[in-house]
Amino acid sequence: MKNRIFAGVPSEELAGYANAVVDGTTIHVSGTTGRDPVSGVFPEDAVEQARNCLAAIDSSLQRAGASLANAVVCRVYVVDLASAAAVTPVLGEVFREIRPTNTLLICQIPAAGAKVEIEITASTAS
Template identity: 50%
Template sequence: MSAAPRTFIQSGSRWEELAGYSRAVVDGDWIFVSGTVGQDFASGEFPDTAERQCELALDTIEGALSQAQASLADVVRVRVYVPDRANVIAVSGVLKRRLGDNRPANTTLCSALAVEGAKVEIEVTARRRA
């Protein structure tokens, strides 16, 4: 029996092209979304607040999940990277509001980010429900 082929989803981010990765990889019912910063890809700008950056990152993630016929309700794991510990509460509030009652497993780390100007980076794993 052969495995279903993997599907690769792109969001158009310059980082995907630069580093040669996909925004998301779909393997069966599993969707693995790469670390996503809160950048406005159209303008290349980063909003001033961690909350707004978190919203944009989740918008990008939601778009990738949608292309994989899934949604934020299908997220089972979230990894959040926040360089400034002072922003953890604000970012966590956005996550709680956007993920609703889904309540995925979550790890939040305070760590420097590779992208200058980024105040948050989020990666998720989702599983489409039958």
């Protein structure tokens, strides 16, 4: 049975998706952008956006009974090479001991002002 976790953002209903889905021992967290959690505005800095993405993802994982320590796959989408270079050390800080697989893609992100979007697959198994 799949358990769906919602963040309560309008795009979930509009686009018909859940923020996270728990399927057995696997947790799939949707691509998450780095809006400031208080103001709702994207910081100019890709590093801050990445930190906001990871904090929001960790919150979703905690609601599913896990944390970033349970990550097995990390997919990172950035808008340019400068953002990729800025975000890579943040990923290293967070995942240095965890070591999930990682893909970093340069692409267009549909949210105006977003420089980073991160998607995580995690496991509830130890």
